[in-house]
Amino acid sequence: MRHNSLRGAVTIVGAGQAGLTLGIGLLQYGYTVTIVSDRSPDQIRNGRVTSSQCMFDMANGIERSFGLSLWDEECPKIAGMSVSAFAPTEPPALFNQWSARFARPARSVDQRLKMSTWMEEFERRGGQLVIDTASVASLEQYCQESDLVIVAAGKGEIAQLFERDTSRSPFTSPQRSLAMLYVSGLERPDGDALVEFNVVPGVGEYLTYPALAETGPCDIMLFEANLGGPMDIWNGAADGTELLTRAQAVLAKYFPSESVRARRVSLIDENATLVGRLTPTVRRPVATLPSGSVVLGMADVTVINDPITAQGANNATKCADIYLRAITRHIGKFDEEFMQTAFDEFWTYAEPATDFTNQFLSPTPDHARQLHVAAAEFPEIGRRFAECMNDPRDAASWILDPVGAYQYIDAIARASRPKSA
Ligand SMILES: Cc1cc2nc3c(=O)[nH]c(=O)nc-3n(C[C@H](O)[C@H](O)[C@H](O)COP(=O)(O)OP(=O)(O)OC[C@H]3O[C@@H](n4cnc5c(N)ncnc54)[C@H](O)[C@@H]3O)c2cc1C
Structure with missing residues (x-):
């Protein structure tokens, strides 16, 4: 037995949007949680801005359900x-x-304010915060001490342990x-x-x-x-x-x-x-350490997109929610199959978010141009488009699909025409 908790011990590398949301969520379920951060709360609070972190309703709702929406009143809507x-x-x-x-x-909410406050909140709720820059050697150590090790280190160098998935990464440069x-x-x-x-x-x-x-x-x-x-x-x-x-x-x-x-x-x-500048990259979710131990990647470590469509922090939160549910309902060893399955569920959100983002980075295809023109005429199209920021899964059947887009524009235009007598 490596720990006193009935639920098991989880170590998370990275005290960012994903790691802290998941870590605090796991504490609520009685897990022993350690978060390893390369920066202290004060270093984050007094450091450089990291993101513009616009978060939409679904992600805000997840934070709220974890008791983490601490700025709802003061934060401009x-x-x-x-x-x-x-x-x-x-x-x-x-x-x-x-x-x-x-x-x-x-x-x-400025991630400097949010993460530094959440790190203190994590400790207050019983989590163990370790200030250290995790390396392969320390990951090996965490694997000895924990039932599950998750790497949520964002753009940190350690993410390179996870192999780039070429089939899902159309860009090789920023x-x-x-x-x-x-x-x-x-x-x-x-x-x-x-x-x-x-x-x-x-x-x-x-x-x-x-x-x-x-x-x-x-x-x-x-x-x-x-x-x-x-x-x-x-x-x-x-x-x-x-x-x-x-x-x-x-x-x-x-x-x-x-x-x-x-x-x-x-x-x-x-x-x-x-x-x-960053290169949009999708990585495989499981990395094998020299000892043979496996670690699970999450959020930006596995799916990093350009911020043009403001999806990364939203994805990170959804990833935390999905991994939390996967961990808490799992019985048995956290093996590679568990890790791949948890990531596959995250990918159901991350794939359309990635495709949506990559479309914005590329020359606008005709159907997308037509959608924007139609949105100026038909408010319903704009409203549906705006909701895709919150839940990009809806984009698959129209924003990302030329046939679906033209059919949708046509249907909305017909419905708005006055009916002949
Ligand atoms: C300019 C810009 C604007 C953005 N705007 C938006 C937006 O409007 N909306 C949106 O949803 N997303 C936005 N994003 C993306 C969003 O900020 C990220 O996707 C999100 O923060 C990722 O969360 P994460 O937990 O995976 O990583 P992070 O939040 O980056 O956290 C990773 C943490 O791990 C730490 N770390 C790294 N290496 C190690 C190590 N070896 N050991 C220990 N700790 C380590 C880092 O210091 C960091 O604290 C933006 C990004 C940028 C760059």
């Missing part, structure tokens, strides 16, 4: 989304726009160059706050929405530049102030209506910016 497409002319001309409300609001800024002073039009998605084909995308940081409500500006394009200017900025100057110049040139709103913004703190 994001009521829906808008999509504005501009032609790359000078000045850029708006050629399509639609907006829709979500059935229930989305929210974004598709966007990212810049993210947390600001105050962004002017908002009256009315509900939205996820505002602006695109200039061939140049890139600009997303903005409100969030909650330690210092209070703020706004996030996320730039997704096409690689090598005119907006790919983030590298080499000396500091956050220079990045903000570059961001404002990009807005003035490509998104002038947004530029006016961002005239007076300032960064919320010295770590409020992030630049980078």
Whole structure:
């Protein structure tokens, strides 16, 4: 017997969205849980921003059911989304726009605030937090001490233990160059706050929405530049102030209506910016250590997508919920078959989220263009599209399927035509 708990001992590497949600969930079921984090709560709280972490209703509901929705009151509600497409002319001309409300609001809580608080909450609820950068040698050790070892280390190097699944990873290099800024002073039009998605084909995308940081409500500006394009200017900025100057110049040139709103913004703190790029990658969920022990990958370790469609933290939460249910109903050894089955269930969400995201990264196919045009005319299409952010499984039969898309547009158009007498 390796532990005192009746339910078994689980070690999770990584105190991020996935690891902490799962770890705290397992504590509720009486498991002995250890979370290994390469950063302490204070290092996370005082560190650099990591994400824009817009989370939709299903993921927020999972957090709520684990008693983890600690900021529901203070966090600005994001009521829906808008999509504005501009032609790359000078000045850029708006050629399509639609907006829709979500059935229930989305929210974004700065992961620095969320993870540092959750780590303390995890310990308060009886979990063991170890501050260490896990290596293969330490994974071997955790396998000796635990019934199950899960690697939830996000983009950490240790994720490379898990083999890339080439059949599910169409890209071998990053598709966007990212810049993210947390600001105050962004002017908002009256009315509900939205996820505002602006695109200039061939140049890139600009997303903005409100969030909650330690210092209070703020706004996030996320730039997704096409690689090598005119907006790919983030590298080499000396500091956050220079990045903000570059961001404002990009807005003035490509998104002038947004530029006016961002005239007076300032960064919320010295770590409020992030630049980078990532290669969308799907990995196999089971890694075998030199000793033969197996460990299970979760969330970003197994499925990492570009943030353009804001799916990663939502996926991480759904993964935690699925793994929690798989673990708690499992009897017997946590072997490779258990691990593959748990991941396969996660993949039912992660696959459409991945395909949906990859479609946004690629030249827009005709059916998707038609859907956006139709959404501007028929609000029902926009509403259904917006709900796919919450549950991308619905995207499979229309956003990801040309035949389904054309049939759907046709059906909605017919239904809206006045009936002849
Ligand atoms: C710019 C940007 C914007 C984004 N916007 C959104 C959005 O709007 N909506 C959305 O849903 N998703 C968004 N995402 C994605 C989302 O942030 C991630 O998908 C999500 O945080 C993944 O959760 P995770 O638990 O798998 O990994 P993480 O949250 O990254 O947590 C992993 C943790 O493991 C730690 N770690 C790494 N290596 C080790 C090690 N060897 N030992 C111990 N600890 C280790 C890391 O320090 C980290 O704390 C965005 C991502 C980026 C980069």
